[in-house]
Amino acid sequence: MDILLKNAQIITLNENDDIIREGSIGIRGNKIDHIGSGEQDSDTGYSKVIDCKGRTVMPGFVNAHNHLAMTLFRNYADDMNLMDWLFKKIFPLEDKLTEDAVYWASLLAMVEMIKSGTTTFSDMYFFMEETARATSESGMRAVLSRGLQGESGEEGIDYRLRENLELFDKYHNSFNERIKVMLGPHSVYTCGEPYLKKVAAKSRERGIPIQIHLSETGEEVKNCINKYGKSPVKHLDSLGLLNEGTVAAHCVAVDDSDIDILAARKVNVVHNPGSNMKLASGAAPIVKMLGRGINICLGTDGASSNNNLDMLEEMRMAAYLQKVHTGDPSALPVNEVMRMATAGGAEALGFESTGSLEEGKTADIIVLNTKKAHYYPKYNIKSAIVYSGSSADVETVIIDGSLVMEGGCLVTLDEERILYETQKWASKLTE
Numbered sequence: 001m002d003i004l005l006k007n008a009q010i011i012t013l014n015e016n017d018d019i020i021r022e023g024s025i026g027i028r029g030n031k032i033d034h035i036g037s038g039e040q041d042s043d044t045g046y047s048k049v050i051d052c053k054g055r056t057v058m059p060g061f062v063n064a065h066n067h068l069a070m071t072l073f074r075n076y077a078d079d080m081n082l083m084d085w086l087f088k089k090i091f092p093l094e095d096k097l098t099e100d101a102v103y104w105a106s107l108l109a110m111v112e113m114i115k116s117g118t119t120t121f122s123d124m125y126f127f128m129e130e131t132a133r134a135t136s137e138s139g140m141r142a143v144l145s146r147g148l149q150g151e152s153g154e155e156g157i158d159y160r161l162r163e164n165l166e167l168f169d170k171y172h173n174s175f176n177e178r179i180k181v182m183l184g185p186h187s188v189y190t191c192g193e194p195y196l197k198k199v200a201a202k203s204r205e206r207g208i209p210i211q212i213h214l215s216e217t218g219e220e221v222k223n224c225i226n227k228y229g230k231s232p233v234k235h236l237d238s239l240g241l242l243n244e245g246t247v248a249a250h251c252v253a254v255d256d257s258d259i260d261i262l263a264a265r266k267v268n269v270v271h272n273p274g275s276n277m278k279l280a281s282g283a284a285p286i287v288k289m290l291g292r293g294i295n296i297c298l299g300t301d302g303a304s305s306n307n308n309l310d311m312l313e314e315m316r317m318a319a320y321l322q323k324v325h326t327g328d329p330s331a332l333p334v335n336e337v338m339r340m341a342t343a344g345g346a347e348a349l350g351f352e353s354t355g356s357l358e359e360g361k362t363a364d365i366i367v368l369n370t371k372k373a374h375y376y377p378k379y380n381i382k383s384a385i386v387y388s389g390s391s392a393d394v395e396t397v398i399i400d401g402s403l404v405m406e407g408g409c410l411v412t413l414d415e416e417r418i419l420y421e422t423q424k425w426a427s428k429l430t431e
């Protein structure tokens with residue numbers, strides 16, 4: 001379907017950061033073939049024309065760190081520290097999960113993400129074939145990883161790595177390259193050294209980037225130093241796991257020498273302010289890392305440590321947290337945080353053809369209704385979206401040139417059925 005968005009205010013997030021006061025975007029196939037101000041000469045040739053009067057159009061959000069199926073544990077165990085929450089509440093429940101549960105929970109996350117303007121996500125979990133199936137159905141763009149855990153390189157635990165490699169062979173660059181696959185070693189505290197070495201070797205051999213939780217808490221760092229004599233960043237670096245394609249979530253408890261390594265290896269860092277605040281993990285030194293030229297992107301983390309997948313809210317929390325953390329109200333300004341939530345994530349996940357609105361780029365686009373009281377009077381539209389916007393303002397979502405939500409109605413997913421099935425699963429898991 002060729003789509004024309006007309007009469008729109010357009011936040012391009014291109015190199016010049018152009019904002020078009022009133023213009024149009026033409027989409028042919030999955031590409032943006034025209035973007036500009038003023039009236040489009042003619043509507044003809046487009047099978048679908050959407051009048052965006054009073055609306056603002058911008059690139060879709062990229063949620064660069066998530067565990068989709070953890071939507072099933074949303075509001076199940078709150079107000080706990082990371083290790084107690086993980087080992088006492090979450091891991092026992094995860095043992096009861098089935099393929100069907102993960103399928104429906106993944107779809108639940110996708111309903112929430114699409115409705116709040118996210119077009120791309122990165123996921124690390126298990127039964128990932130089910131998430132791949134859900135992704136293909138929803139039309140979303142994704143990086144998928146099988147979460148890897150294990151103490152040694154022995155046979156018994158190799159099935160996880162094998163599943164991750166099978167996922168890569170089957171789904172990498174599938175569905176018009178909407179799906180990519182990475183390796184997903186969970187963390188230094190759930191993966192032993194021989195196991196991480198094995199993952200590093202596979203990553204090099206097959207050219208598959210990795211994503212990992214890294215230095216999420218002070219406790220993780222302390223335990224790692226006790227066990228290996230070095231910080232998690234230095235430990236992973238010594239094992240060859242940090243390089244240009246690596247996506248490291250959190251990086252809260254990192255010192256200057258860790259930051260030097262992350263910068264030198266060109267690691268992508270995912271900031272998860274909501275999860276870090278809720279679990280009292282601390283504030284990642286984002287301003288410092290940005291100053292060192294590290295690509296920072298934004299993620300919500302799983303829905304049970306956030307507890308939603310709302311990237312608009314995440315942008316605001318990121319900005320506020322850095323201001324409090326540095327004592328400087330000019331820290332992490334609007335332009336920077338919006339770039340993290342879009343182009344930063346696209347770059348980290350290898351979807352460089354998305355993340356900004358430019359001719360020739362892939363059409364991952366959202367339309368927000370900005371003709372609402374909380375956007376008035378109008379000064380700076382980017383400030384208005386970050387500081388006063390709401391995910392409920394997202395009306396229309398286009399991914400890979402296809403409409404997945406139009407005027408608030410989901411096109412690809414049956415929301416009613418998904419809510420029913422996930423509630424059924426939640427009752428079954430906790431009975």
Ligand SMILES: [Zn+2]
Pocket residue numbers: 065066067213249301302
């Ligand atoms: Zn996580």
